Amino acid sequence: QFIEFFENPAFRADGLKIYPTLVIRGTGLYELWKTGRYRSYPPSTLVDLIAKILALVPPWTRVY
Numbered sequence: 001q002f003i004e005f006f007e008n009p010a011f012r013a014d015g016l017k018i019y020p021t022l023v024i025r026g027t028g029l030y031e032l033w034k035t036g037r038y039r040s041y042p043p044s045t046l047v048d049l050i051a052k053i054l055a056l057v058p059p060w061t062r063v064y
Contacts, residue, residue: 002056015062016064
């Protein structure tokens with residue numbers, strides 16, 4: 001999906017923001033996590049994933 005995002009002329013974004021998902025007590029996501037219906041990635045997996053995504057980002061794209 002990220003390849004499409006950067007190569008398709010319909011998108012060609014000049015900026016990218018990557019937001020982590022946080023599980024916060026009192027939210028719907030917390031309830032999903034508590035019941036096992038949501039699982040977050042382990043930190044090492046997230047680091048590897050973000051590194052792979054950043055390797056695809058063209059030089060003209062700002063990463064915030």
